[in-house]
Amino acid sequence: MPRQSHPDRRVTIVDVARHAGVSTTAVSKVLRNAYGASPQMQTRVRTAIEELGYRPSAAARGMRGQTYTIGVLLPEIRNPFFADVLDGVTDRLNGSDYQLLMAQCCNDEAGEARLTDAMIDRSMDGLILIAPISSRRRLQTVARTVPTVVVGRHGNSPDYDTVTDDDFAGAGLVVAHLAELGHRHIAHIEHLERDPVRLVEMPNAQRADGYRHAMNAHGLADGIDVVSTTYTQEGGYLGARQLLARDVRPTAIFAGADIVAMGVLDALTEAGLSAPRDISLAGYDNTTFAAFGPISLTTVDQAGRQMGVNAARLLLDRIADRARPTAQVKLSPALVARRTTAAPAGR
Amino acid sequence: MPRQSHPDRRVTIVDVARHAGVSTTAVSKVLRNAYGASPQMQTRVRTAIEELGYRPSAAARGMRGQTYTIGVLLPEIRNPFFADVLDGVTDRLNGSDYQLLMAQCCNDEAGEARLTDAMIDRSMDGLILIAPISSRRRLQTVARTVPTVVVGRHGNSPDYDTVTDDDFAGAGLVVAHLAELGHRHIAHIEHLERDPVRLVEMPNAQRADGYRHAMNAHGLADGIDVVSTTYTQEGGYLGARQLLARDVRPTAIFAGADIVAMGVLDALTEAGLSAPRDISLAGYDNTTFAAFGPISLTTVDQAGRQMGVNAARLLLDRIADRARPTAQVKLSPALVARRTTAAPAGR
């Protein structure tokens, strides 16, 4: 590991050029794998880079070209589903020249805007927005400024690519599973949504729609029972309390997300009930939590990793060609039946 | 929200200067709250900035001065304890000019080095390294290049500040709690550590030491029983299997981390046992998982949020004055007794 001659100053492209006896332009070309550098030149420059321990400054690069940095916006770091997506992105980006940096978002539109702006200000080459809550207008603005892929939000745009799970179908899988077990009164805890655009684009809305559609399709229209809270543990807890207070209790609860199902479990435990003995319970996301043995929650696997891989792929594609038409990747969810669902007690 | 005159080009400091009828130097001074700008100048420039919707380019800033970016290195995004630390950092940084960006680390030294390098390449103003595994030498090198705070690693350095939990004392709390309940054979699952430096600096090693020390102090030297695996769910599972196969089973298990305790619960469930009926179980970290009602794991609260707040504070201090002597903040852990610990069965 060679030390640089001057103790303080960073090694620059000029040092490399001098050391290799070539121009800075030549070094730059090699760095970017750009056209116009002969094989000899390549090895010569690379040797010099190695010998001096040179690493390009992203700041300087950002002023003219790329920074080889990709930003990921996460809404909630604690939700393991997002970690899965992130793993996929990381996988795809490994071995590329791109470095991934992420930021946790603050769960409000203003904060989301501030963060995307911060990423744009830092000359990032591309953005992956995971389950953003910003207005469609805002997303378009961002995407027109920097290559962007939106994950976990339906609807298509001419400006950004999307990667989603087929939430409508996923909800259907849960209903089918529970109906097959013999349940007729299957309640659903949804995330309250008023905004008309989000009512179409947000996964939670799609799941609620899918639930209603599937209930009707199975001839269980009478068993439709929806509680609107939020996709949080707290929301699940409160939702379950409402459901448990019904005159006629549902025999099964389909929570719109695993985190919601956790809140439901809380409420059940508190009420001295357990799943599936007293009530069947299903979630959505197949988080590590759901997979955890003592919990063993029936849920829907979104293949978060696959979503991440696709998002990264689409983003790299778009960085390479900003003009290509946008794509919408929709992945198929799969039911993971575990131990919180069973035939209803009275059957 | 005014649009910029040219459709494409970003608003620069030159535009602002022209619009305000001042020099770019003046604008720069206002942006940095630097000395030499009168109050009138300040308002005048700020108005122009507002009117044009100007935001400075971090890339350009990075070439001369600060980027107002702080990097956080997380070893494992799924561990909720790190999320707590991150919350604390975010809290402290909110309202400051600094933007936080994080990267997940790859759990090996090479990957950690690559990431810190990437952050340095991007001219970040400061780094917060959470539970890094790099060699001490490497940490020093990084810290000499950029202001750095190391979280969750003992030992002090003249180059970086540290924020830790008193892991030694924390382990003592667990042993005291279990001893008081009447346990005499208390096993511990530790993270295997060979490197002599890490054996002193890593929290896991401190916990194991604290465990041994406390066992002796309570006159339970005969009950010392340590299994070395890893701080993962898998490690907990394997460790518990070993312990359950003992001729004389321990009546309590102190897992070195909540994630390890989860693995233990897996193994217990598999063996048809439960805590605390058959065996008492304690973790460490007070993750959201431990707090979750149906789990209700006895654990140690590290006040991750406080650690994060302190780390951010120290980092901002150091950015302001790189010459100040380093500080070591050590926070006191607290026991959180929940439902997985009780008096041993045979008592």
Add this chain to the structure above:
DNA sequence: AAACATTTGGAGAACGTTACCCACGCCGGT
């Protein structure tokens, strides 16, 4: 009134890299 600080503003040179051009030499085909 002169000398000296202090405050306020600006001019201009970095910072490290890449984009855009142009020059050179070497081909092959008129």
Add this chain to the structure above:
DNA sequence: ACCGGCGTGGGTAACGTTCTCCAAATGTTT
């Protein structure tokens, strides 16, 4: 011989900000 094309290399001007001076105006002391 001449011409166009291609492969190769380099010169140079950006990019947007801050930093280092310097000058003018204003205030303060002798």
